[in-house]
Amino acid sequence: MNKRINNEKGYTLVEILVVVMVFSILGLVVTGVVTTTLRSSGKSENSVVVRENVNYAMGVMERQIRNAEEVTCDSDILLTYTNSDGSSGETFECVVDGNGIGQIQSSNPNGFLTNDSVDIECSGIFDCSTAPDVVDVLITATDAQSAAGENALTTDYSESIRIKLRNY
DSSP: OOOOOTTOOSOOHHHHHHHHHHHHHHHHHHHHHHHHHHHHHHHHHHHHHHHHHHHHHHHHHHHHHHTOSEEEEEETTEEEEEOTTSOOOEEEEEEEOTTSOEEEEEETTEEESSOTTEEEOOSSOEEEEEETTEEEEEEEEEESTTSSSTTOOOOEEEEEEEEEOOOO
């Protein structure tokens, strides 16, 4: 009864453990690649949102300021201008809402030029010191939704422009 049968077919426990270990390592590598790809995709999407908001705000401000009769930088976050039609008191201002998110607000058209998914740094935006008919505008923005947390996919974006008023 103590006969050994040498022609039995099957896998040993060691072989099965080696195969399980190889597939586990392979699974971890694939998971890491997928996670990295998804994070990169998320950062790209955040970057597009931030850039679109800043570009839109810059475009509106550039058109209004370039066509203005007169511009005054009341502070580095508040600019007052007189429209070419003579209406005065129009403004661009960086305001911080109750959640601590900075946004560019315009009095003409009345409303915000950036949405609350983008946080504008409310300092040093407007500079009228170069010349009486020149305004320097600098907007620095971050994706507000992902600005919290240690693995945040923050996207910082800055754009600046020098605008010379058209003197009719």
